[in-house]
């Protein structure tokens with residue numbers, strides 16, 4: 461407990477001085493900085509080697525402070541009540557007098573906001589006088605980090621501090637929904653679209669491959685382990701790692717399980733760790749068996765599809 465307090469204090473001190481620290485969320489680790497500080501936000505982009513036209517998500521403790529920064533609407537309130545804190549990010553209209561750094565939004569008229577659920581990050585946010593901009597804590601286009609050691613692997617000693625909150629429970633990034641107008645899904649994520657649809661009782665336009673320049677983070681190549689990857693494989697080739705969702709009898713050393721019981725939530729939680737491990741084990745390519753395209757399986761397939769664009 462004492463340790464927790466002192467770690468949160470450490471993270472706060474760095475953030476107050478416009479440095480970056482890594483923070484745990486229920487989805488993936490984030491690379492955090494003061495969202496109101498140009499200095500801090502520029503550091504995030506540099507560390508991640510992220511194109512400056514790819515806007516960041518701003519994280520809040522709760523909805524008390526957000527009306528200083530963005531326009532709230534009925535759909536937002538409905539979803540917030542049901543799903544926040546949790547793995548959903550809302551795109552809302554930015555207020556003109558908001559203090560959010562223009563580097564966060566790339567000078568756009570909208571902002572992405574989210575209320576993370578991890579208790580450590582929540583404790584930290586509660587102690588801050590500003591919201592926190594945080595993209596996933598990985599070098600641009602690579603796999604997100606789901607534990608402190610992954611963050612270390614990505615950035616070495618380049619970041620001041622990692623607030624260690626163990627392994628992320630969900631393991632894939634938040635679902636992104638634009639609700640400035642009719643609801644549009646921009647990224648599959650930890651919260652299933654069917655649940656959102658049920659709550660809003662409205663049609664959700666799936667807009668994940670939009671040419672819309674505002675979400676360049678949804679580039680075709682993303683979430684890549686840096687190896688060729690193919691989906692819907694029935695078997696693996698020689699020297700190819702084989703990623704499975706269900707237990708098989710003919711165990712070969714090339715087999716990696718996302719789940720042994722066809723559990724899609726477990727598979728999502730293990731996805732990035734398994735891909736990282738395969739890379740470390742020096743395989744040259746990856747085959748993945750067919751993943752059912754339902755619930756969080758849609759998110760897994762979205763990530764695999766983007767990773768499969770690696771040549």
Ligand code: TXA
Nearest residue numbers: 487490515516570571572595596633634675676677678
């Ligand atoms: O689960 C998550 O969302 C994690 C944790 C750390 O919160 N964060 C995360 O951030 O995945 P990042 O930066 O890796 O992905 C954010 C995505 C990017 O694809 C970006 O283009 C999009 O959100 N985005 C940010 N602001 C936007 C906006 N105003 N309009 C449309 N897309 C936006």
Ligand code: MG
Nearest residue numbers: 595596604677
């Ligand atoms: Mg990311």
